[in-house]
Amino acid sequence: MNLLESNIRHLVRFTLNGAQVEGYAEPRLLLTDFLRHELGATGTHVGCEHGVCGACTILLDGRAVRSCLMLAVQVEGAAIETIEGLAQEDGGFSPLQQAFHENFALQCGYCTPGILMSMTEYLRDNPNPTKKEVRVALSGNLCRCTGYHEIVNAILDAAKALREEDGASS
Amino acid sequence: MKPPRFDYVRVESIEQAVELLAQHGDEARVIAGGQSLMPMLNMRLVRPQVLIDIAKAAELSGIKANGKAVSIAAATTQNALLRWQGLRAHLPLLAQALPHIGHFQTRNRGTVGGSLCHADPSSELPLCLALLEGVVELRSRRGTRRLAARDFQVGVLTTAKQADELATRIHFPKAPEDAVFAFKEFHRRHGDFAVVALAAMRCGNAVRLAVGGVGDRPEVRSWCGLQGSAIDDALNEFAWQLGGSDDIHATARYRRELVRHMGRLAIAETAP
Known part of the structure; x- marks a missing residue:
């Protein structure tokens, strides 16, 4: 047990998309701001800053969470994944990104990183969702451009592509 | 919207948390998942001196x-x-x-x-x-x-x-073997705060109903052998007793109607 004082910047270390990273944070610094301003990982977007819009969603130890509702000091030692880690090693789109591209599932793109990170966990746990289930799963991510139809279609397409990929590799 | 300054401690046990709470009292706030507290911190509705993080305490x-x-x-x-x-x-x-x-x-x-x-x-x-x-x-x-x-x-x-x-x-x-449950919630969008939420339990001909979103806290009523129009009368009486108020999401009158309507559905769903 170690008390971190309010007015001092403390060392924080964790893995970001598989690479060890570190930086300094006051206890009150939000994880979103640490990722963006301290580490320069600006793919994670800041929307409402109270957990409603979902734009800042990242994966914490494999689970989708709001990075605006976490402090940087809370993720010491954790494994964080963000949009920057989603593409394939050769820089090509992941199946989920590809499906968004093909279905025109984004316009301004502000909500997209949060939706992709959310759906990364969702499709891993639910490889064959119905349209209705996808709509419920999407309720935690606000998009003001698309009307969601293309996003829902993209997620269903991505689920299909991932199932085929899974079937081919096993 | 950024939180005000606070000291931060991550505890590993109940004992450590309790010790810190004894020291700091109402200057401290406990954070677990932070899904309610972090918005309040971001909006500066709470300003603790110390934040005690219990999320990593294995025994919790x-x-x-x-x-x-x-x-x-x-x-x-x-x-x-x-x-x-x-x-x-x-x-x-x-x-x-x-x-x-x-x-x-x-x-x-x-x-x-x-x-x-x-x-x-x-x-x-x-x-x-x-x-x-x-x-x-x-x-x-x-x-x-x-x-x-x-x-x-x-x-x-x-x-x-x-x-x-x-x-x-x-x-x-644990649920009794003969118990039947129903849960109903009305909200504008899945995941939003409930305008009205109800939970019902039936054991034989005894029915218990809890209502949230209307009164200051969830309220519970129990009835035995309710049938027909007696159900409507009981729900109407309960709805008025809850003393709801108007806000941006719904009027008190609308909430009472939700209690009557969803109450009927919930009780019907538990019927044999």
């Missing part, structure tokens, strides 16, 4: 089923409970209600004890605790005490937990 996480109850450590996440294999058999009401708490992203962090201590009048877990007559276990340097749901939640965002006390475990009685 986990679910145990014993003889007649399921005992859930306070910092167990809502999604961990939702994934628990015994949920459907022992706590079928929670299996229905938990998916309505926020979104899966917030349930990944949000905890069972956190939601109960936050005590929002429209929250699902306080509603279920009230209907099932669960118990909250509190620990402080002064000792341990157990409070029944109705003694624990005393009003809007207010519980009987003292500033030096930590909620450590929540005890839910």
Whole structure:
């Protein structure tokens, strides 16, 4: 047990998309701001800053969470994944990104990183969702451009592509 | 919207948390999942001197089923409970209600004890605790005490937990074998706060109904042998007794109508 004082910047270390990273944070610094301003990982977007819009969603130890509702000091030692880690090693789109591209599932793109990170966990746990289930799963991510139809279609397409990929590799 | 300054301590045990609470009292706030507290910090509605993080304390996480109850450590996440294999058999009401708490992203962090201590009048877990007559276990340097749901939640965002006390475990009685449950919620969008939420339980011809989102806290009524128009009369009386008020989401009158309408549906759903 170690008390971190309010007015001092403390060392924080964790893995970001598989690479060890570190930086300094006051206890009150939000994880979103640490990722963006301290580490320069600006793919994670800041929307409402109270957990409603979902734009800042990242994966914490494999689970989708709001990075605006976490402090940087809370993720010491954790494994964080963000949009920057989603593409394939050769820089090509992941199946989920590809499906968004093909279905025109984004316009301004502000909500997209949060939706992709959310759906990364969702499709891993639910490889064959119905349209209705996808709509419920999407309720935690606000998009003001698309009307969601293309996003829902993209997620269903991505689920299909991932199932085929899974079937081919096993 | 950034939180004000505070010291931060991550504790590894109940004892450490209780010790810090004894030292700092109401200058301190306990954070578990932070899904209610972090928005309040970001909006500066609360300004603690010290934040005590209990999320990594191993003894505050986990679910145990014993003889007649399921005992859930306070910092167990809502999604961990939702994934628990015994949920459907022992706590079928929670299996229905938990998916309505926020979104899966917030349930990944949000905890069972956190939601109960936050005590929002429209929250699902306080509603279920009230209907099932669960118990909250509190620990402080002064000792341990157990409070029944109705003694624990005393009003809007207010519980009987003292500033030096930590909620450590929540005890839910296991569902009786002959019990049938129903859960109904009206909201504008899945995951939003409930405008009105109801939970019903039937054992034989005894019906118990809990309503959240109208009064200052979930309220419970029990009836025996209700049939036909007597159900409507009982629901109407209950709806008026709840004393709801108008806000931006709905008028009191609309809430009363939801209690009458969804109450009927919930009770019908439990009928043999």
